[in-house]
Amino acid sequence: MRAVLYESFGGVPRVVDVEKPAAGPGAVVIQVLATGLCQSDVHAWAGHDPGITLPHVPGHELVGRISELGAGVSTLRVGQRVTVPFVCACGDCPECEGGNGQVCRNQTQPGFTHWGSFAEYVSIESAEVNVIPIPDSLDPGAAAILGCRFATAFRGLVGQARLQPDEWAVVVGCGGVGLSAVMIAAAVGARVIGVDIATDALELATASGAEAVIDSSGLSDDEVVARVREVTGGGAAVSVEALGRENTTATAIRSLARRGRHVQIGLYAGDPRIPMSDVIAGELTLLGSHGMAARHYPAMLDIIASGKLRPEELITRRISLDEVPAAMIDLANARNTAGVTLIVPS
Structure with a gap:
């Protein structure tokens, strides 16, 4: 063959x-x-x-x-x-x-x-x-x-984070698995924000059900977090990181409301540092999805x-x-x- x-x-x-x-x-x-x-x-x-x-x-x-x-x-x-x-x-x-x-x-x-x-x-x-x-x-x-892609995002959002209708979900990284997460979150009735640096990826996120998108090119991590908090009125209930990068993982976690749930889907080449002070102060939940x-x-x-x-x-x-x-x-x-x-x- x-x-x-x-x-x-x-x-x-x-x-x-x-x-x-x-x-x-x-x-x-x-x-x-x-x-x-x-x-x-x-x-x-x-x-x-x-x-x-x-x-x-x-x-x-x-x-x-x-x-x-x-x-x-x-x-x-x-x-x-x-x-x-x-x-x-x-x-x-x-x-x-x-x-x-x-x-x-x-x-x-x-x-x-x-x-x-x-x-x-x-x-x-x-x-x-x-x-x-x-x-x-x-x-x-x-x-x-x-x-x-779809199974990992579905398990992460539905099985792990138990995303609910009308909750805000922010997806950082709108590649294949990130777009799958956007589509799944919208399908269960959640309100979705897509974050990426690429215009065509953000256009696909909108077409897949994102209510809002953030072009993070040229923005600092703090500015992205502030945009998410502004759109959601205080932070997302669920965040997804779909890139496998330390800074975007921190951005996703810091974008959560208190008691929020973070789902890590992106794979890393090494182990990242996590903003644990935010996790402790907000009583956040960190979840993985392995398919x-x-x-x-x-x-x-x-x-x-x-x-x-x-x-x-x-x-x-x-x-x-x-x-x-x-x-x-x-x-x-x-x-x-x-x-x-x-x-x-x-």
Whole structure:
């Protein structure tokens, strides 16, 4: 099969012919119909993930059809249209038994622990725990980006922060996952502020349901916080940081009202300093979101089926496998367009 492969961290990826995966016991092989290009793929390529073994095929957001069943798989069928969470659970550990497969201690992640979906085929272990059948009516682009961006934002806002209608939510960083958060917050009836330095990203945030946007280019962090407090009348109930930067995390936390909840989605290259004095004085809650277990996807799919969530509207670019190496380099150098880039392998 054809796949995007890199042989050194930061080295130029190439499209090459590699061996197609086989379905081991309990696993399936999925023919990839579409897959998303995500900032997490670039973090891994840059060498920020110690679990990656070289050479490596990235990619973790996908939709496809099952092409092969491993021994013991009886609840799935060849030809079924499916997606998967980017964190695949084992199904047997205490976290999985408690319903929290997104933090499974034995987790596997396509594109991280093993070769991923920037390819024509990808294998998924513990398939009956992780593979999620989806209707043919769901847009393939929407289905592809559910596994990481949308699931992480949905879990963070709905499952962790328990965002309520009419509450203010501020989303700092309106890339793919930030825009997903904007759209989800608006869908649950919250009032949303989007913060970014890029005009096209802010335009997409408005189109995705943001009631207000703040162009932070040329503003100090204090000025951004003041703008949020002015718009909300004292601070947001929930903040989301979707960039993975120390200063924007501090800005998001400082934009909260007292007793507010901060959701951290952006990934860091190292550990940031947190304004803990604000956390203590305001009795703030700090929450993480590491994706969402497959068992929780039906609630998100129901909202999508209702028309309140339209993930496909965030897709601004569709490319082939041959275009992926250049697109990864552009994303690493912040030369990507706003919205989500979707890869169609064939």
